Amino acid sequence: MSSTPLSLKSSPASGGLARHWRWAALALLTAAACAAPFQLAPFRVFQLTMVLVYAMALLGLNLLVGHAGQISLGHGCFFALGSYAAAIMMDRWDVPYLLTLPAAMAVTFVLGFALGVPTLRLRGLYLALVTMTIAIFLVPLLKRFGSLTGGSMGLTLAHPEPPAWTGLARDQWLYLLALAIAAACGLVAWSLLRSRVGRALHALRDNESAAEVMGVRLARYKTLAFAWSAMFAGAAGAVNTWVIAFVSPDSFTVNLSIMLLAGIVVGGLGSTAGPLLGGAFVMFVPTFSQGLNEAAPNVVFGVLIIAVMYLAPTGLAGLAGRAGRFAAHIQRKK
Incomplete structure (x- = not known):
């Protein structure tokens, strides 16, 4: 006989109810997202x-760091390359913006696949330093x-004009x-993680030696993780070019890579909502803190990262998940 208390066991009914709530929350979020541009001022819509845009870039970084366990401080490099690829095609060759x-x-x-090959034997701090060096040389x-x-x-x-x-x-x-x-990129990432590829990435993240013994081809999945991560960042960069209608080397310094890594850590590594929460963090924290002082964004970034790591080690997405489970537990008690 199991010694687990009956009140702590989950039932199929409670699991089904939780899934219904998740689908309802997703439908509500989708409806709010679609209605937002018709209810807000143009500047808020731009924000x-x-x-x-940042959520798309963080989606790739989450795949690489959160699910594959490979640290990168050069993700802003792929964001920049995607931006410049779109800008050059639009400016020099008159390519329609959607085709960029x-x-x-x-x-x-x-390029992400090519970067993944020479970094196969690197991990941890050494991998972070190499990727950061690439971001430094890019400008x-x-x-x-x-x-x-x-x-x-x-x-x-x-600026791209909407169809009449x-x-x-x-x-x-x-x-x-x-x-x-962003929704299409999220669907692709979700499909990848639910497939054999996702299981291989998680095995790679948890223990490389054990994953290799189990037949996971480390070289293949490491390089593919870099390639997919770079691809999502490139998509974000292209959309960034459409929105900003300007690209400059000084917009893609190593600070962008550090900011993106901070965003996914705060949002929640390995979580579904982490990229979106991290994108909001990357966008709004500098905006609100810039008015205090020129150095305030960096200070606020540091303080918030420390606070999140102390109060919510799994990020804002993990904190929201714990709050939801606590509310469900209280509801069951009633």
């Missing part, structure tokens, strides 16, 4: 669009090829476009 998205994703996927490299990238002045583009048949304003169109692309 929410940038939250979605798959091209940016393909370019960053290949002078972009300035070096000024004839293509615009050099220090960058490239100024025209939509009847939407520009900010509404870009927001809904970013929302659709």
